Amino acid sequence: MHVRSTPLPGVLLFAPSPHRDERGFFSRTAEARTLTEAGIDPAGFVQDSQSRSRQGVVRGLHGRTGAGEAKLVRCSHGALFDVVVDARPDSPTxxxxxxxxxxxxxxxxxxxxRGVLHGxxxxxxxxxxCYRIDAEHDPGEDIAVRYDDPELAIPWPVPVSLVSDRDATAASWREAVPYFRRHGRGFSRAR
Known part of the structure; x- marks a missing residue:
């Protein structure tokens, strides 16, 4: 498994080396040693979740207030366009x-x-x-920013077919920025 940095500090891409043959493939989806070497505590994940979406559905942009949460996400079936927005006010990005x-x-x-928005x-x-999450879910800490915010200008690759009511009425980036700046330490701090 290879670890690649991304344009956003702390956001890492883990690329496995699947073994493929006429039967299909076998691949490790996470390795404790690789995670540890990347500075991630593999034992810190307390919840695994999965969601299924139909083509064109957008979910996000979601984050968590308070101490936040870190996630390890992967697509187990089909294909996803994944978006990460840096909402850490002390971050250069x-x-x-x-x-x-x-x-x-x-x-x-x-x-x-912790401290990024995901969609x-x-x-x-x-x-x-599939998500591996390092904090138990507390609905009172959920935060969302509009998926179609013009300042963020996310280039969704296919027409958006459906979003939840929550995502359709989420705050704009401009409305959320003062919150992130005011609560940034709590929003992005490590546990």
Missing amino acids: FGQSATFRLDDDNLASLYLP FQALTETADI
Whole structure:
């Protein structure tokens, strides 16, 4: 498994080396040694989750207030356009985004540190995303920024077919920035 840095500090791409043959493939999706060498505590993940989306569905841009949460995400079925927005006010890339294609062919996993916003769009008829999360979910800490915010200008690759009511009425980036600046230490601090 190879670890690659990304344009956003702390966001890492883990690229496995699947073994393929006429039967299909076998691949490790995470290795404790590799995670540890990258500065991630593999034992720190307390929840695994999965969601399925139909083509064109956008979920996000979501984050967590308080201490935040770190995630390791991968696409287990289909293909996703994955988006990360740096919402850490002390980061040199605050307000910048990075996009990635995660799919069931490249099998890559993306590590998202605390203090970033995350969203994705399903590119295939159905797409499953799997999350390893290092904090138990507290709905009172959920935060969202509009997926179609003009300042962020996320280049969603296919027409958006559906978003949740929550995502459709989320705060704009401009509305959220004062919150991030005011609560940045709590929003992005490590546990």
